Amino acid sequence: MxxxxxxxxxxxxxxxxxxxxxxxxxxxxxxxxxxxxxxxxxxxxxxxxxxxxxxxxxxxxxxxxxxxxxxxxxxxxxxxxxxxxxxxxxxxxxxxxxxxxxxxxxDGPLVQAEHRQAERERELLGRQAWTAAAPAAVRDLLDLAIAAAHTTGVIAPSVHALVTDRLAQAFPDPAERAAALLTWYGSGTGRYSGYPVYETLPAPALADTPIAEIIDALQRFPDDRVAAGAVRHLCAWKSRAHLRRDIARLPDDVRARLLAVARESDDDSTRRRAEQHLTAGPSRS
Missing domain, CATH: 3.30.1490 (Dna Ligase; domain 1)
Structure with missing residues (x-):
């Protein structure tokens, strides 16, 4: 032939x-x-x-x-x-x-290829930012989460448990620990959908963090990266057991700060979700 x-x-x-x-x-x-x-x-x-x-x-x-x-x-x-x-x-x-x-x-195939390349470059930058924002105590766990994103799509509960345990040891102060988690969670793509699975690595630890500690972190650490992580966490779907109740407990100054940070985002979903969740009235639940 x-x-x-x-x-x-x-x-x-x-x-x-x-x-x-x-x-x-x-x-x-x-x-x-x-x-x-x-x-x-x-x-x-x-x-x-x-x-x-x-x-x-x-x-x-x-x-x-x-x-x-x-x-x-x-x-x-x-x-x-x-x-x-x-x-x-x-x-x-x-x-x-x-x-x-x-x-x-x-030129359609070339344009599509250029878009794919640009997306790969954005993903690489996002992964680098997410990795850089991770606390040193959990850096050796990042490869496990990244590998899961390319294989099963699920991060093992044992890895999430290690994150919680190690951060508790590395940050005895609950507000400092919450600030570290929020900074990390707000890095990377910061999206609410279509984001890499590995970005969920801090999510369970944040879900278990009392809202009082998150509020304390936001008040003690005026870094916009902390606020951006809080916006992503609090405006996500079912990110906490009592999400509406916890949002209702936010002091007015904290709520205003989160809204201001969200409105500066270049992500439409972030701005829309913040307006929906952070300007709503208090929950009766």
Missing amino acids: ATLDELLSGAIRVRVTTVGAPGDPVLDVADPAELELLREALTVERVTDGYCMCHGDLEFVFTGGDDRRTVVGLHHGVALRWTGWNGDALLRDGDRVLHWLARHGV
């Missing part, structure tokens, strides 16, 4: 179509020089033993001089699918393919 490179070297035309959207091709190229550039861009690093679960983004339909058609699927700008392989193949340089397409007016 001919290799993919051998088949593509004899191609005289390529039509690019959108997977799952039959109709006219989004691109039709017959220039030999451009076909050669595309063939070089489609060089693969290795064939894997597995397949991406999606159907792919685009398909390159190559036509040879003998009218033989060779269909190659593009997956996320990093892999190819061809019937001659027992798995998807990783591209040696996916950017070359994306830029080739963009030069011909098909």
